[in-house]
Amino acid sequence: xxxxxxxxxxxxxxxxxxxxxxxxxxxxxxxxxxxxxxxxxxxxxxxxxxxxxxxxxxxxxxxxxxxxxxxxxxxxxx
Amino acid sequence: xxxxxxxxxxxxxxxxxxxxxxxxxxxxxxxxxxxxxxxxxxxxxxxxxxxxxxxxxxxxxxxxxxxxxxxxxxxxxxxxxxxxxxxxxxxxxxxxxxxxxxxxxxxxxxxxxxxxxxxxxxxxxxxxxxxxxxxxxxxxxxxxxxxxxxxxxxxxxxxxxxxxxxxxxxxxxxxxxxxxxxxxxxxxxxxxxxxxxxxxxxxxxxxxxxxxxxxxxxxxxxxxxxxxxxxxxxxxxxxxxxxxxxxxxxxxxxxxxxxxxxxxxxxxxxxxxxxxxxxxxxxxxxxxxxxxxxxxxxxxxxxxxxxxxxxxxxxxxxxxxxxxxxxxxxxxxxxxxxxxxxxxxxxxxxxxxxxxxxxxxxxxxxxxxxxxxxxxxxxxxxxxxxxxxx
Numbered sequence: 251x252x253x254x255x256x257x258x259x260x261x262x263x264x265x266x267x268x269x270x271x272x273x274x275x276x277x278x279x280x281x282x283x284x285x286x287x288x289x290x291x292x293x294x295x296x297x298x299x300x301x302x303x304x305x306x307x308x309x310x311x312x313x314x315x316x317x318x319x320x321x322x323x324x325x326x327x328x
Numbered sequence: 329x330x331x332x333x334x335x336x337x338x339x340x341x342x343x344x345x346x347x348x349x350x351x352x353x354x355x356x357x358x359x360x361x362x363x364x365x366x367x368x369x370x371x372x373x374x375x376x377x378x379x380x381x382x383x384x385x386x387x388x389x390x391x392x393x394x395x396x397x398x399x400x401x402x403x404x405x406x407x408x409x410x411x412x413x414x415x416x417x418x419x420x421x422x423x424x425x426x427x428x429x430x431x432x433x434x435x436x437x438x439x440x441x442x443x444x445x446x447x448x449x450x451x452x453x454x455x456x457x458x459x460x461x462x463x464x465x466x467x468x469x470x471x472x473x474x475x476x477x478x479x480x481x482x483x484x485x486x487x488x489x490x491x492x493x494x495x496x497x498x499x500x501x502x503x504x505x506x507x508x509x510x511x512x513x514x515x516x517x518x519x520x521x522x523x524x525x526x527x528x529x530x531x532x533x534x535x536x537x538x539x540x541x542x543x544x545x546x547x548x549x550x551x552x553x554x555x556x557x558x559x560x561x562x563x564x565x566x567x568x569x570x571x572x573x574x575x576x577x578x579x580x581x582x583x584x585x586x587x588x589x590x591x592x593x594x595x596x597x598x599x600x601x602x603x604x605x606x607x608x609x610x611x612x613x614x615x616x617x618x619x620x621x622x623x624x625x626x627x628x629x630x631x632x633x634x635x636x637x638x639x640x641x642x643x644x645x646x647x648x649x650x651x652x653x654x655x656x657x658x659x660x661x662x663x664x665x666x667x668x669x670x671x672x673x674x675x676x677x678x679x680x681x682x683x684x685x686x687x688x689x690x691x692x693x694x695x696x697x698x699x700x701x702x703x704x705x706x707x708x709x710x711x712x713x714x715x716x717x718x
């Protein structure tokens with residue numbers, strides 16, 4: 251599955267695989283950490299990561315819900 | 329509802345038709361081929377340059393160089409203006425990356441000092457800071473005319489007077505100013521102006537560099553090649569070029585004829601509406617948007633209240649929403665309202681005001697095709713978002 255995903259989508263998935271749900275800010279902050287540096291390489295402004303996350307939602311791979319603080323993202327566990 | 333014109337303006341039929349006409353009726357090389365189609369392409373291309381010159385009141389069409397965008401225009405200035413080692417370049421903390429980075433790199437490469445005038449956190453400037461920063465060693469000043477973050481309009485006339493008084497040139501980043509306000513480069517006495525055509529209803533991949541002819545004549549070229557020369561002699565085993573005068577010496581290779589023709593159509597279209605009328609329309613909508621935002625709890629907008637100090641965009645954060653991207657996502661998903669989020673290629677200013685990249689700011693921008701209903705739905709969407717995130 252991973253090979254069909256963009257690098258930014260892989261970045262989002264790798265972060266979310268840690269488990270639970272993450273807010274957008276949390277994802278973007280994690281994306282800048284050294285442990286994700288190999289796959290999370292795009293602009294620190296975050297636009298491209300959010301676009302990738304929304305594409306993953308459209309593909310049914312992750313979900314997002316609006317709540318306290320903003321959107322919360324989570325992997326769909328099958 | 330499209331509220332992202334500060335990034336990309338929508339295109340009127342007149343622009344699309346003008347470009348289609350080129351592709352359908354005379355899709356040939358301009359300025360090279362002597363056949364009928366070539367002649368028509370050359371005429372249309374030449375007229376387009378004249379339309380842009382009228383749009384900004386350049387002294388002559390040759391002062392307008394076609395580029396890909398304002399970024400390329402600014403890079404040409406930064407790389408081609410002659411500046412002695414040890415001289416100073418002045419820019420600001422409010423610049424788009426395209427207004428600062430070309431000069432940061434030039435300073436690194438050729439041993440220049442770079443001084444940054446710090447904007448106030450509302451995007452305005454203290455003119456005394458400019459008087460301190462620009463001195464007799466300053467060779468060039470790069471300043472954003474209208475900020476793409478705060479929307480504030482810089483006191484460009486005063487800055488130019490200070491710079492010229494001390495022997496420095498001024499390049500104005502007019503990417504956000506030119507589409508929304510009357511711009512008269514001669515009246516301002518600005519030395520260079522960088523314009524992105526895609527923000528003024530024109531095609532993508534087109535920009536303009538305005539420069540005073542005497543300055544353009546004195547500058548080296550950023551790119552060279554076909555169409556830039558009057559002759560290239562081959563003597564004693566050497567290739568010896570003679571370059572054309574501006575604008576041609578700066579326009580190397582086959583040009584984007586359709587893009588230039590579309591740019592001319594865009595300029596003509598905006599002028600047919602009237603730049604004063606456009607400015608007033610946007611200020612009326614901006615006033616309504618600002619008043620509406622003030623009524624919403626948890627919303628903080630950047631820039632001053634006075635719409636006369638601003639271009640038609642407003643940038644804000646909401647206390648209850650951690651990331652500005654969530655504001656843009658929510659408005660798009662639930663209300664079909666399209667705004668921009670992030671740091672808008674102006675990271676230094678975001679760091680200055682203490683907003684990290686993971687939070688960013690949300691920006692709604694207004695243009696000629698927006699109306700009060702757009703603003704009303706935008707505000708309703710924000711109200712709902714605040715309720716759902718509190």
